[in-house]
Each structure stands twice: as C-alpha cells, then as structure tokens.
Amino acid sequence: MHVVIAPDCFTGTLTAQQAAQAIADGWRRTAPQDLLTLLPLSDGGPGFLDVLGGALPDAQTLAVTVADPLGREVPAAVLVVEGDSGRTAYVESAQSAGLHLLDAGERDPALTSTWGVGQLLEAALTTGATRIVVGLGGSSTNDGGAGLLAALGVGRPADLARGGLSLGELGDDALSGLDAVRERFAPVELVLASDVESPLLGLQGASAVFAPQKGASPELAQALEGALGRYVEVVRRTLPETTDLLTGKPVRLDKQPGAGAAGGLGYALYLLGGRRVSGVGEVLSAVGFRDLLAAADLVVTGEGSFDWQSLQGKVVAGVATVALETATPSIVIAGQTLVGRREAMTLGLSGTYAVATSREQVEAAMADPVGTLAARAARVAATWSPQR
Known part of the structure; x- marks a missing residue:
C-alpha cells in the first residue's frame, strides 16, 4: 500500500516536516510493509519556503538579511527556481x-511594519525573476503593506513604516512614488499566495478579523480600521481606478479577495499589479501533487486544529479536493477535530482523527506533540492499512 503523508504545520508545536515525520514513524509501527511518501505542505504562511525547498531539488536559495516587524535584523531567504517559462522567485512574508x-509582550499591530517584506521583494527582483510568488500568512502586522511600499521607495519611511496606526495621519502626497515602483514591477508576474480571501476593510477585513489575534484590543482594532481607511483614501487619490469591463463600475483593490491577507499585505501587492492564487494550490502545483496521487492508495493530511477555517482554502481542503478529483481516499489526523462528520465528508475526506479529545489529552499533546501524534497515527494505520 502506497501512502502519501501530506500535512500542514501544527501551529505552535510542529513544523510541517516534523508532523510528516511523526505521522510516518507512527504509521510504520503498525504497517511497516507500506510504502510512505512524505510531502510536507504549506498554504503560504510559515514554512512556505521550507516546504518548496524540500520538494524542488533544483531550487537555489539566496540568503538575505531583512528587518523584522520591529526593525531588528533577521535572516531570511529567496528561493529561486528555473522553469520552462522563466525564473520564479519565492518569498515567504512570515520570515520578516x-x-x-x-515575544508575547512585543505584539502590537499598531507599531509592527512590513518593511522587511519590501526588502525581500527587492532581493527577489535582483535574481532576474520573471515571476515572484509571495506567500502570505502568519503575520504580526496590520499596516496594509505600507511598510513594504516604503522599502520599495513609494514614500517616506516616516509616513509609511511606523505601523498601522500611524497611517491615519497620512498626507495626500504620501504615496507619490507609487507609479514609479509599479513601473519597476510591470515586467514581472507578481503573485500573492494566500488562504485568506478577506478584503482589506469592513467586518471581514484585516483589522476586524485578524488584528485581535496579533495583540489588538477591540478599541485598537477599530482605530486600525480607521487608519487603513485613510490609507485607502490616499491610494485612491494617487492611483486612478480601473473600470470593470462587464459592470462598468470602478475596480476597488481594497475589496479584492485576499486584500486583507497578512494584515493587508495582499492590498499592497495588488497595488503593484499582483494577482491572487490559493496558497496551497500554488504549493500543490509546484510539487506535482496531482501526479503523485496517481500512484497512491491513500493520502494522509493534517494540521493542529481541523476547524471551520480548514474548509476554506487551507492545506487540508486543498489536499482533499485533489484527492477527490483523483479518486484517492483521504483522511486527516489533527491535534483537535472541531468539524462535524457531514462537513468533512462534503470536503471529500473519508475519515477524521483527533490526537486529543479532552483537556487532559490536549495537555499531553502539547507536552509531547511528536509522541502523541505518532501514537495516534499508529492507531489510524491499523484501520486503513491491510494487515498481513
């Protein structure tokens, strides 16, 4: 039996690589005769480059040093891959x-900046790439990508790189260099890879939905919403809106799916001419996942918490969709399972298995994530692998 093990990271405990190895170790205890193919995955968030670098043997890594959300130097990388249609550079926004x-006490989306992501884009341009893919997710920022734009020369750092809250003070000419930067990126296919479809503003936007996860109080989240509103106003004064040929209405980039991803980084990439794709879809395509499943009998995916968000563009949903299309049974092993059987079956999953179902089990899983995940995989293998 050929089993493809293709999990996402278990956020806060295991990388995708560690999760895949733990599942494989447990599976082998019960079914040592099975052929296992380990394929860690990502939806564009943390681990995006590690996953692609491990799956693409010809990829070259360009090491760089960039600013973190508070301006301190951190190591990062650009992954460069040669293809039939040209050179692609992959960037992971979470690296900066x-x-x-x-640290927990440093998390403040009023102050954190995406300046370092702009530095990563500059590094990607120097590789001569004709296509730049930016993985979005896991950010600490809520600045609408203004820091990124500042690093590329769109405006003064004092205006754009002091965090999300300061954007409420922008002058009408704060983005005077936007046209010039857009021209620099015009020859490049710029792709934002994200699992998030949220717009920049509103009840489903970056500030309302994601800022609280990054340390914002309800009052701060509301203030950030107002600051991003001013930012959008300045953008619309600077960059003429295009018209939708079908409806005749102006195209609002702040309302595009994914504009609110990574605290609004998606919006900044739209301003530079980018287009959005599914993060996990991009990864699955890059690693040849569909072709791999043609020779597989079962695919096992997983993540820390299998919940309602998992159904909307996360790794589990992407894996299950392709598995369903290729008639390959798929199951998920998650730290916790919060999705009902009916919803899981609608996604195409043939089974869902939780590592922990009680508070005591959750505590044990947090204390020994590798051991408890491997133990659960061993029990699942007894159900799915034919015993000799």
Whole structure:
C-alpha cells in the first residue's frame, strides 16, 4: 500500500516536516510493509519556503538579511527556481513579518511594519525573476503593506513604516512614488499566495478579523480600521481606478479577495499589479501533487486544529479536493477535530482523527506533540492499512 503523508504545520508545536515525520514513524509501527511518501505542505504562511525547498531539488536559495516587524535584523531567504517559462522567485512574508518573530509582550499591530517584506521583494527582483510568488500568512502586522511600499521607495519611511496606526495621519502626497515602483514591477508576474480571501476593510477585513489575534484590543482594532481607511483614501487619490469591463463600475483593490491577507499585505501587492492564487494550490502545483496521487492508495493530511477555517482554502481542503478529483481516499489526523462528520465528508475526506479529545489529552499533546501524534497515527494505520 502506497501512502502519501501530506500535512500542514501544527501551529505552535510542529513544523510541517516534523508532523510528516511523526505521522510516518507512527504509521510504520503498525504497517511497516507500506510504502510512505512524505510531502510536507504549506498554504503560504510559515514554512512556505521550507516546504518548496524540500520538494524542488533544483531550487537555489539566496540568503538575505531583512528587518523584522520591529526593525531588528533577521535572516531570511529567496528561493529561486528555473522553469520552462522563466525564473520564479519565492518569498515567504512570515520570515520578516511573522508573529513568531515577536515575544508575547512585543505584539502590537499598531507599531509592527512590513518593511522587511519590501526588502525581500527587492532581493527577489535582483535574481532576474520573471515571476515572484509571495506567500502570505502568519503575520504580526496590520499596516496594509505600507511598510513594504516604503522599502520599495513609494514614500517616506516616516509616513509609511511606523505601523498601522500611524497611517491615519497620512498626507495626500504620501504615496507619490507609487507609479514609479509599479513601473519597476510591470515586467514581472507578481503573485500573492494566500488562504485568506478577506478584503482589506469592513467586518471581514484585516483589522476586524485578524488584528485581535496579533495583540489588538477591540478599541485598537477599530482605530486600525480607521487608519487603513485613510490609507485607502490616499491610494485612491494617487492611483486612478480601473473600470470593470462587464459592470462598468470602478475596480476597488481594497475589496479584492485576499486584500486583507497578512494584515493587508495582499492590498499592497495588488497595488503593484499582483494577482491572487490559493496558497496551497500554488504549493500543490509546484510539487506535482496531482501526479503523485496517481500512484497512491491513500493520502494522509493534517494540521493542529481541523476547524471551520480548514474548509476554506487551507492545506487540508486543498489536499482533499485533489484527492477527490483523483479518486484517492483521504483522511486527516489533527491535534483537535472541531468539524462535524457531514462537513468533512462534503470536503471529500473519508475519515477524521483527533490526537486529543479532552483537556487532559490536549495537555499531553502539547507536552509531547511528536509522541502523541505518532501514537495516534499508529492507531489510524491499523484501520486503513491491510494487515498481513
């Protein structure tokens, strides 16, 4: 039996690589005769480059040093891949703007900046890439990508790189360099890879939905919403809106799906001419996932918490969709399972298995994530692998 093990990271405990290895170790205890293919995955958030670098043997890594959300130097990388249609550079925004880069007491989306992501884009341009893919997710920022734009020369750092709250003070000419930067990126296919479809503003936007996860109080989240509103107003004064040919209405980039991803980084990339794709879809395509499943009998995916968000563009949903299309049974092993059987079956999953179902089990899983995940995988293998 050929089993493809393709999990996402278990946020806060295991990387995707560690999760895949733990599942494989447990599976082998019960079914040592099975052929296992380990394929860690990502939806564009933390681990995006690690996953692609591990799956693309010809990829070259350009090491760089960039600013973290508070301006301190951190190591990062650009992954460069040669293809039939040209050179692609992959960038992971979380390497410079990630929430994991900050201690709990440092998390403040009023102050954190995406300046370092702009530095990563500059580095990607120097590789001569004709296509730049930016993985979005896991950010600590809520500045609408203004810091990124400042690093590229759109405006003064004093205006754009002091965090999300200061954007409420922008002058009408704060983005005077936007046209010039857009011209620099015009020859490049710029892609934002994200699992988030939220717009920039509103009840489903960056501030309302994601700022609280980054340390914002309800009052701060509301203030950030107002600051981003002013930012959008300045953008609309600077950049003429295009018209939708079908409806005749202006195209509002702040309302595009994914504009609110990574605290609004998606919006900044739209301003530079970018287009959005599914983060996990981009990864699955890059690693040849569909072709791999043609020779598989079962695919096992997983993540820390299998919940309602998992159904909307996360790794589990992407894996299950392709598995369903290729008639390959798929199951999920998650730290916790909060999705009902009916919803899971609608996604195409043939089974869902939780590592922990009680508070005591959750505590045990947090204390020994590798051991408890492997133990659960061993029990699942007894159900799915034919015993000799």
